Amino acid sequence: MKWSEQAWQQITPVYQSILSMPFITGLTNGTLEREKFRFYMMQDSGYLDHFGRALALIGARATHIGDALTFMRFAENAILVENSLHESYFVDFGVTQKGPLQPACHHYVHFLKSTAALEAVEVAMAAVLPCFWIYKAVGDYILQQPHVAANPYQRWIDTYGGEDFGLAVQQAISICDRMAAQTTDAIRQAMTHAFVTASRLEYDFWDAAYTLRTWP
Numbered sequence: 281m282k283w284s285e286q287a288w289q290q291i292t293p294v295y296q297s298i299l300s301m302p303f304i305t306g307l308t309n310g311t312l313e314r315e316k317f318r319f320y321m322m323q324d325s326g327y328l329d330h331f332g333r334a335l336a337l338i339g340a341r342a343t344h345i346g347d348a349l350t351f352m353r354f355a356e357n358a359i360l361v362e363n364s365l366h367e368s369y370f371v372d373f374g375v376t377q378k379g380p381l382q383p384a385c386h387h388y389v390h391f392l393k394s395t396a397a398l399e400a401v402e403v404a405m406a407a408v409l410p411c412f413w414i415y416k417a418v419g420d421y422i423l424q425q426p427h428v429a430a431n432p433y434q435r436w437i438d439t440y441g442g443e444d445f446g447l448a449v450q451q452a453i454s455i456c457d458r459m460a461a462q463t464t465d466a467i468r469q470a471m472t473h474a475f476v477t478a479s480r481l482e483y484d485f486w487d488a489a490y491t492l493r494t495w496p
């Protein structure tokens with residue numbers, strides 16, 4: 281079994297919990313309160329700035345030059361392409377400032393950046409994989425549900441359920457599988473651990489947006 285298959289098995293309970301979160305149900309049927317989506321978008325925009333830097337750092341540390349280029353492209357896409365989706369929503373919501381990172385986002389980006397800087401590069405690659413794979417899976421899941429006319433969140437759904445994002449996800453998975461196949465058992469285990477931790481932080485990110493969780 282490929283590393284990615286067993287890693288996904290490990291996060292199946294977390295992924296199932298994500299699908300039944302009220303935030304995801306609200307995105308699917310378009311009923312999510314604007315205030316919660318606005319909070320999510322503002323946090324996510326900050327998230328993408330740091331996520332992009334983590335990806336660039338992994339690119340710089342990649343063993344193979346082809347993987348370095350791929351991660352640098354991922355970084356560029358996170359900062360430019362994904363963030364342009366957010367900016368289009370900022371116009372709708374009249375947002376002019378992203379505001380500070382709140383606890384869930386702060387925790388997640390610092391986990392990604394410290395892992396990217398200090399762990400084996402294979403582990404760093406596994407840590408960022410849920411950011412690709414879970415979003416694609418959630419986007420695809422929503423697209424399979426009955427279509428809701430004039431869903432205000434359709435642009436978000438189309439971005440993550442779309443083909444371009446799917447291509448990047450396939451690349452990220454296959455790099456992780458190749459790296460996992462060439463490394464030691466200890467590093468493979470650390471990869472799985474990082475993958476599970478990031479998946480939990482994905483859950484927490486949506487939960488924090490739904491509950492509008494801020495610093496005390």
Ligand SMILES: Cc1ncc(CN)c(N)n1
Pocket residue numbers: 324327328358362410411412415482485
């Ligand atoms: C928190 C989070 N995780 C993942 C993605 C998709 N790159 C995102 N935009 N935001």
